[in-house]
Amino acid sequence: MSTPAHPKKRATIHDVAREAGVSRGTVSRYFNGDSYVSTSSRSAIEQAIAKVGYVPNTAARNLVRQRTQTVAFIVHEPASLFTEDPNIGGILVGANNELSERDYQLVCLVIDSARDTHRVEQYLRGGFVDGAIVVSARMGDPVTRVITESRIPATYIGHPPDLAGIPFIGIDNITASRSITQELLDVGHENIAILAAGLDRDSGVDRLEGFSQAMGPLLNRGLIQPVETYSYSDGYDGALELLHRAPDVTAIFATSDAVAAGAANAIKRLGLRIPQDVSVVGFDDSVWATRSDPELTTIHQPSRGMGTAAAQCTVAQIEGTFDEWAAPRRLIHLGSAPGIMLDTYVVPRNSVAPPRPQ
């Protein structure tokens, strides 16, 4: 055998052509199969490929095709996100599945520092990807600038206020919050508080808005407890502070399950029972809701579905079929940005009961 066991250098299409006794063009055609190639040279090529161990060089192919079959999945604050936000995992999985189906490679880029931001900018501009999916972008995000400037097809999850015409996938946080608040009202609660997390994001603002709408004249601004992030610990601290200040609340709407779980533990540590003394509802339908004791009534949010939709939306833009894709969906507009809204629903569990008679 003349083939060394450990080929030092990777084989090129040239090697295959020489080995098979055909031209480079034929080998290329064999791979991209647009044109016909005779069965004789076909088998010769196949043997040659096996013999020299050829694998197409994607970098070279990308260069000439101006196409990478790759979509970036950009996520900020990986530390908190991956450990505290259960949605991100679902979105990632959904997007990955959908892209995989359409033969795109998802590459997940994490941004954790200014240095990262800069490198990711380069990466995006450098022609490494055909499109991007951006989660948890914030106001004035540099990534947004890069994306608009370099005109790369992109989709946002959620909608920061300044997405310059970039499509986004979201849920109707207002309607969802209204319906979970209604759940509390329906069983007779009136002193309902909200642990309002993430008020620096659209989601946080909208959830508070939905709550306010549902409460109507019952709304007591003193029972709005802002908390920093959607995290367990902030929920814990927030609930402690709230109940200290307003011990007469009979129900709490926490704007994420993690916050709700933290609140639930705080409530229990104060010697109160759930739901007999205080009802608690969350938002997300994440593992936080089912691992709590009791399990939490919450809003189901289709994280995987959002990932799927974001992937489809990005690919549609890449392939120039965005309008057809968006047509049959629930489309809204925020400024110049089109958005697709996905449906949510209440998941009743065991953390809600009527208030005790005073």
Place this chain on the structure above:
Amino acid sequence: MSTPAHPKKRATIHDVAREAGVSRGTVSRYFNGDSYVSTSSRSAIEQAIAKVGYVPNTAARNLVRQRTQTVAFIVHEPASLFTEDPNIGGILVGANNELSERDYQLVCLVIDSARDTHRVEQYLRGGFVDGAIVVSARMGDPVTRVITESRIPATYIGHPPDLAGIPFIGIDNITASRSITQELLDVGHENIAILAAGLDRDSGVDRLEGFSQAMGPLLNRGLIQPVETYSYSDGYDGALELLHRAPDVTAIFATSDAVAAGAANAIKRLGLRIPQDVSVVGFDDSVWATRSDPELTTIHQPSRGMGTAAAQCTVAQIEGTFDEWAAPRRLIHLGSAPGIMLDTYVVPRNSVAPPRPQ
């Protein structure tokens, strides 16, 4: 102004050269700055760049350099990993930071199906990355084959039995488990059970081994409760089954904090108190340990440090300095694979107490 507001096509180095009145070579030198370039043409180039809005095309650069400054971070089973395994997040962040520091871009590839496996194979072979970090690889993993065949520098987190000479980063699960078990023995426990998760992985096997070693003659095989995964729910179910079968256990070693948290909730639901009736210890020192009530005594595992080490190890291989890098570290060998062991330690919290006198 002759520059259109929306340039249709991206500028190339050629455009810059023409605009600046120099040659492509000079512009290239300007960017890669090895050789000198006169201040006059330097400023001319800078102006030209700004004018035409030039950004280097990384794909072309990679093609000629045969270098991408990119390292893949490959993860399987994203669904369970990202939501249930808190380590992965830390490892990812650690690796990302370290790579960022050394000017490598980390791209995270998730494998969630056979289709994914194949595409990632192509991606790896296609010259998209200079190296790889692989987490949670299993026995007979196709990725392992690809990596060895295409000889791309790689590092594993943990050590599947069949890593063909590929370096890995790990912790000494045996020693760690021995020391946390000892914690239980020291306060007088004898009927100690183990919820042994992940016995299909090296980590699971080693943790059970450490437990067995520490127990010595006290080991009661009936108190070894195997559970499928390192998850909360498996811990819950496992503890229920265990305590049903063996109500006289006074302490439980759960081989992950998530398992421990699940076990803790099961124990409480049975009306038992922690630690008065049953002591519980975990493994990982993740958020699961601190969010439990009471907070769990556990083993601290340096997830970020593992990510950092894996990144360094991969880069060292890429740059051919592996030996120097490994020299001052705690190096072991598994077959032909060199491994670096990172230190762990016990974190005492509130979930351990002496057994009640019978």
Place this chain on the structure above:
DNA sequence: TTGTACGCGTTATCAC
């Protein structure tokens, strides 16, 4: 059906 030649955007090696 197959081979040829050119181009993709950079870097690198030369002379100048």
Place this chain on the structure above:
DNA sequence: GTGATAACGCGTACAA
């Protein structure tokens, strides 16, 4: 210091 020019590995009109 700087400017041509040959790679890098592949796709693809165009010609044969």
